[in-house]
Amino acid sequence: MNEPAPLTEAVALRRARPNFGWGLGLVVPVGLAIGWELLVGAGLVNGRLLPPPSKVFVTLLHLAAKGELATHIWATLVRVALGFLFGVLSGTLIGALAGYSSWARRLLDPMLQALRAIPSIAWVPLFILWFGIFETSKVILIAVGVFFPIYLALSGAIRSVDRKLVEVGRIFRFSAGEMVWRILLPAILPSYVIALRAGLGLGWMFVVAAEFMGASEGLGFLLVDGQMTGQAQTVMASIVVFAILGKFTDWLLSAGTDRFLGWQDSFKPNL
Amino acid sequence: MLEISGLAKRYPNGHLALSGIELAVPPGEILGVVGGSGCGKSTLLRLVAGLEAPTEGFVAINGVRVDRPRPEIGFVFQEPRLMPWLTIDQNVSFGIRHLPKAERQSRVGEALARVGLADFAGHWPRELSGGMAQRVALARALVGRPQVLLLDEPFSALDALTRTDLQEHLLDLWAYDRPTMLLVTHDIEEALALSDRIAVMEPAPGRLRVTVHPPLPRPRDRVSLEFQEWKQHLLTELHHSLRASRQGDERFPAAAI
Numbered sequence: 001m002n003e004p005a006p007l008t009e010a011v012a013l014r015r016a017r018p019n020f021g022w023g024l025g026l027v028v029p030v031g032l033a034i035g036w037e038l039l040v041g042a043g044l045v046n047g048r049l050l051p052p053p054s055k056v057f058v059t060l061l062h063l064a065a066k067g068e069l070a071t072h073i074w075a076t077l078v079r080v081a082l083g084f085l086f087g088v089l090s091g092t093l094i095g096a097l098a099g100y101s102s103w104a105r106r107l108l109d110p111m112l113q114a115l116r117a118i119p120s121i122a123w124v125p126l127f128i129l130w131f132g133i134f135e136t137s138k139v140i141l142i143a144v145g146v147f148f149p150i151y152l153a154l155s156g157a158i159r160s161v162d163r164k165l166v167e168v169g170r171i172f173r174f175s176a177g178e179m180v181w182r183i184l185l186p187a188i189l190p191s192y193v194i195a196l197r198a199g200l201g202l203g204w205m206f207v208v209a210a211e212f213m214g215a216s217e218g219l220g221f222l223l224v225d226g227q228m229t230g231q232a233q234t235v236m237a238s239i240v241v242f243a244i245l246g247k248f249t250d251w252l253l254s255a256g257t258d259r260f261l262g263w264q265d266s267f268k269p270n271l
Numbered sequence: 272m273l274e275i276s277g278l279a280k281r282y283p284n285g286h287l288a289l290s291g292i293e294l295a296v297p298p299g300e301i302l303g304v305v306g307g308s309g310c311g312k313s314t315l316l317r318l319v320a321g322l323e324a325p326t327e328g329f330v331a332i333n334g335v336r337v338d339r340p341r342p343e344i345g346f347v348f349q350e351p352r353l354m355p356w357l358t359i360d361q362n363v364s365f366g367i368r369h370l371p372k373a374e375r376q377s378r379v380g381e382a383l384a385r386v387g388l389a390d391f392a393g394h395w396p397r398e399l400s401g402g403m404a405q406r407v408a409l410a411r412a413l414v415g416r417p418q419v420l421l422l423d424e425p426f427s428a429l430d431a432l433t434r435t436d437l438q439e440h441l442l443d444l445w446a447y448d449r450p451t452m453l454l455v456t457h458d459i460e461e462a463l464a465l466s467d468r469i470a471v472m473e474p475a476p477g478r479l480r481v482t483v484h485p486p487l488p489r490p491r492d493r494v495s496l497e498f499q500e501w502k503q504h505l506l507t508e509l510h511h512s513l514r515a516s517r518q519g520d521e522r523f524p525a526a527a528i
Contacts (some may be wrong), residue, residue, distance in 0.1 A: 164352050170322060171346045173339075173365050181367075186356040263356040265397035 051233040056240060059233040063222075073241065075218040077209055079135070080249075083142025083210075084203045098151070099158025109155070109177065116148050120206065123152025124213050138210035145206035146199040150270065151219045153195030157188035190264060193257045197250055219245075272297060273319070273419055273451055277328030279476075282312050288314040292328070294470065294479070297378045298418070299449040303466030304458055305505065307513045311477020312455045316423050319453060320346050332419060351404035359383070359407055360392040366415040382410040383470040385444060402433035406440070413444060419451045426461065438464055442490075447493040450518070455460035457503045463498060464491045471505065473512030480512050 040047035047055065060196045063069040094112070098105040123141060131137035161184055206214045210218025219238045226234030278292040289311040292368050296302050306312045317328050319321045321340045325405050330337040332344065340346075345366075353362045364379045383389045386406040396404060405425060412420060425441075426434040438461055445452060463485060473480040485501045491500060 034517050164348070164350065165354060167322065168348075168354075168365070171340050171344075172322065172368075173342065183354070186354070189356075263395050263397070265355060265395075 012210070017244065019200040049232050051236055055233045059237045060233075060240070063234075063237065069241075071217055072219050072222050072238070073245070076220065077213065077245070079138050079142060079218065080200075080203045080207050082139045083147050085141065085201060085207065086143040087146025087199060087203065088150055091147040091195075091199065092154060095151040095154030096158065099155040105155065112148075112151060116152075120145050121209055124209070128213065135215050138207070138213075138215070141210045141254045142203050142206045145202040149202060150192075150195045151190050153198070154188065157191040158184060161187045186260075189257075190261055193254070193261065197253055198258075200249060200253060201246070204242065204249075208242075272333060273453075274331040275315075275328070276317065276331070277358070278315070278318060278325050278330065279327035280323065281326045282316060289318070289325075290476040290478050292477075292479055294482075296451050296453065298451055299416075300468060301395075301452045301454065301468040302468045302470060303444065303462030304453060304455045305457060305462045305469060305509065306477070306480075307457065307473030307474060307509065309477075310474035310512070313344065313346050313418075313423055315472075316346075316421050316453060316455050318376075319419075320344055320421050342415060343376065343418045345412035345415060345420045347348060347405075347420070347422045348414045349424045349427060351396070351401075351408040353404055353407055355396050358392070358395075358397065359388065359394050359399070362396065362407060363411045363414050366411055367508070378414055382414040383407075385413075385447065386410045386417050402429055402437060403464045405429065405437065413448070413450075417450055418446055419453065420445075422452065422454045424456055427456070427458065434458075434461070439464065439478040459502055459509065460493065463487070463501055463505070464493060469505065471512060480504075481508060485509075 007065045036050070037052045037054060040052040051059075053156075060069065094108065098108055098112075120141065123144060124137075127137040131140060165187065166182055168178050173183065192210065193196055199231055206219040207218070208223065211218040212224060215221040219241055222238040225230065226236075226238065273296040275294040275296075278289060279287070280289040281287045291520065294302070304312050304315065311397065314323070316479045318325050319337065319452075321330075321344070332341065333442050337344070353359075354365070357365070360379050363382055364375050367378055369373055370378070380389065380392070383392055386409055388403060388406055388410070391399065391403070391407075396407070399407065407427075408425075409419060422441075426437050429437065442465065452465075454462065454465055466485075468482060468484050470482045471480045472478065478524075483501075483505070487495075487497055487501065
């Protein structure tokens with residue numbers, strides 16, 4: 001009965017240390033923004049090429065009031081979501097296959113590694129020729145970007161599952177399905193979640209490339225539009241929205257998966 | 272009754288790990304298997320467990336051939352091998368997943384209480400010491416009430432104090448259902464403290480050198496003269512077996528791996 005005590009003490013100690021929650025992460029960006037605002041306000045620098053936060057904020061409000069902002073965000077979100085979905089599905093399927101069967105690995109891996117070496121932007125002309133200028137080619141480009149980190153991480157993770165744990169499953173006469181569900185899946189989950197997050201990051205990267213190649217709406221279009229019309233504040237506004245959306249979707253993903261990964265015996269810095 | 276007859280194992284690389292093993296272990300007996308490294312004692316245990324198939328001969332339990340892992344057989348590995356993503360009680364219930372939930376819970380609670388870890392049911396494996404984790408592994412192996420419990424150097428990774436403590440604890444656990452136990456170890460004192468009978472193996476190829484039946488009273492007194500004499504006797508046997516192995520190494524240089 002006495003033994004669990006030191007454990008709760010350790011937890012209490014960790015909690016007692018002030019960590020300011022997530023607010024700490026805001027200090028530097030907010031400080032920089034206020035500093036820039038003050039410099040421009042005092043007339044010390046010209047805010048035309050790097051507009052101060054207030055001007056970017058006003059631009060965002062304008063775009064929102066006209067309803068344009070929602071249209072652009074929606075268009076981009078749909079592209080990322082679809083591309084991410086297809087990228088994850090194909091990466092998971094083929095990654096699982098290549099991890100589970102060495103025959104499939106020998107068949108597919110060399111080709112996929114070669115394809116991976118191609119900068120994905122290089123596909124753009126071909127995708128436009130094949131799938132046209134509209135949504136299909138954009139979604140496919142994003143899916144290609146998402147595919148590779150998922151494929152790589154998953155096939156690698158399956159192959160590095162501890163043989164000793166699999167043997168425990170054999171002793172308890174697990175069927176193939178139980179082996180996957182009770183041992184392989186939980187064992188690969190940490191690397192899979194990291195791969196999902198890396199894939200999502202690449203999805204956001206590729207949506208910009210996709211929207212550069214000709215779109216009439218979307219945040220990437222807003223970027224190009226701001227450049228064409230010489231409005232740095234429009235470019236900044238869409239960059240800010242990208243940052244917020246990217247961070248928010250990444251947070252969603254990690255918050256949604258955290259409860260499955262609480263068991264990990266990993267390095268937890270508390271300074 | 273555990274029966275091992277004409278058992279031999281040759282690995283695909285040609286290495287003969289085990290040859291001509293004959294053993295009959297009556298129900299409830301604790302059989303210690305000692306030998307130097309590379310004498311095939313772990314291979315023997317893996318064959319009995321049905322984890323690997325013999326090249327010749329067979330293993331039978333109550334007349335039924337063992338050709339794959341069986342519910343009558345429990346296994347404790349050298350390491351605890353707990354699933355890090357399952358809590359302690361979930362780990363223990365791994366082996367009785369087919370039982371209804373209520374029965375499962377009561378059996379897991381009982382097993383954890385027997386190994387003295389009832390308070391740790393909801394903890395993660397990472398929160399346990401090595402000795403505690405190995406006790407969980409014992410609980411996991413015993414919760415399905417196997418007739419035969421196989422132990423592959425189960426305490427060799429623990430410090431001396433914890434090891435002695437767990438050896439005594441293993442005897443207490445054995446007393447509940449009195450399963451047949453096959454204890455593979457390279458620790459002669461451990462074998463003498465626990466076993467009714469001790470088989471000494473010699474390497475290259477792995478075979479039984481001699482089987483002894485030390486008439487020591489239980490509980491075993493590790494500092495008694497008799498105990499020490501038996502220890503000396505087994506050490507000598509082991510020493511001879513290792514000398515045989517050195518000649519063996521010359522005949523099969525690759526076998527040392």
